Amino acid sequence: MPANEIASTLSALAPLRAESGQPLHRLVEARLRSLAALPEFQDGALLPDELTIASRLGVSRGTARAALARLVQEGVLERKAGIGTRVARPRAESAIGAWRSFSREMAAQGIEVVNFSQDYGVHRVSEHAAIALQVSSDTPLLRLDRVRGWGGQPVLYSRSWFHPRLRLAGTEDFSKPLYDVIEAATGVVADTAREEFSGVVATAALAKKLAIKSGTPLLLRSHTVSDARKRPIEYAEVHYVSSRFTLTLDLRREPS
Numbered sequence: 639m640p641a642n643e644i645a646s647t648l649s650a651l652a653p654l655r656a657e658s659g660q661p662l663h664r665l666v667e668a669r670l671r672s673l674a675a676l677p678e679f680q681d682g683a684l685l686p687d688e689l690t691i692a693s694r695l696g697v698s699r700g701t702a703r704a705a706l707a708r709l710v711q712e713g714v715l716e717r718k719a720g721i722g723t724r725v726a727r728p729r730a731e732s733a734i735g736a737w738r739s740f741s742r743e744m745a746a747q748g749i750e751v752v753n754f755s756q757d758y759g760v761h762r763v764s765e766h767a768a769i770a771l772q773v774s775s776d777t778p779l780l781r782l783d784r785v786r787g788w789g790g791q792p793v794l795y796s797r798s799w800f801h802p803r804l805r806l807a808g809t810e811d812f813s814k815p816l817y818d819v820i821e822a823a824t825g826v827v828a829d830t831a832r833e834e835f836s837g838v839v840a841t842a843a844l845a846k847k848l849a850i851k852s853g854t855p856l857l858l859r860s861h862t863v864s865d866a867r868k869r870p871i872e873y874a875e876v877h878y879v880s881s882r883f884t885l886t887l888d889l890r891r892e893p894s
Contacts, residue, residue, distance in 0.1 A: 651694035666705040674725045684722040754785040754792050767799040770862040770873035780806050785847050792848045793882045798874040829866040
């Protein structure tokens with residue numbers, strides 16, 4: 639570590655002095671926030687272990703552990719067994735309330751979405767997709783499966799079913815925004831969507847795709863997309879790793 643970084647770290651971990659009206663654990667938290675804000679730790683370097691932090695600050699190991707745990711709970715830090723403590727990566731957010739390309743929305747936040755895997759082909763429709771798209775349960779449909787993410791981590795797994803009236807060829811290039819591809823290939827414009835949300839846990843198969851542990855909490859977003867004539871054209875189920883992604887809902891008060 640360069641000398642200037644060592645000096646910054648030592649300064650942030652200088653022994654604490656009692657300050658009137660400030661509980662000790664608050665002082666430790668404040669020092670840890672200052673430490674986490676240093677460039678070297680923003681770039682992914684491991685923070686000192688709790689024993690070192692306690693020794694440097696002149697507090698008990700339990701106090702240091704509690705302060706670290708509180709910052710982990712807040713999402714400031716993240717801890718991995720056998721590795722250590724790092725500054726947590728900020729979770730990306732997607733706002734619901736406007737029809738936008740997901741990749742473009744993330745790009746506006748400085749995030750480049752990449753495909754970790756993609757499969758596009760004909761499959762027998764699922765029960766939920768058949769109901770949403772108003773087709774027979776034995777209908778073969780084109781299905782697009784993708785694992786997407788950024789920063790070297792899978793963030794979501796999506797499965798889209800397309801209504802046969804679109805007459806997609808099965809050779810479309812979905813490296814481009816999905817609804818742009820549909821419009822260019824078929825002339826059909828995605829106009830509205832009905833969204834449903836639920837909490838689920840990762841099955842073994844999903845856990846493998848998303849590089850997480852089986853049983854990890856996931857956010858399931860199911861939506862049915864319709865054209866201007868209110869006819870369903872796509873049904874999709876998207877599983878998000880909730881620790882890596884946040885959905886926000888924008889609401890507006892309607893005039894009375």
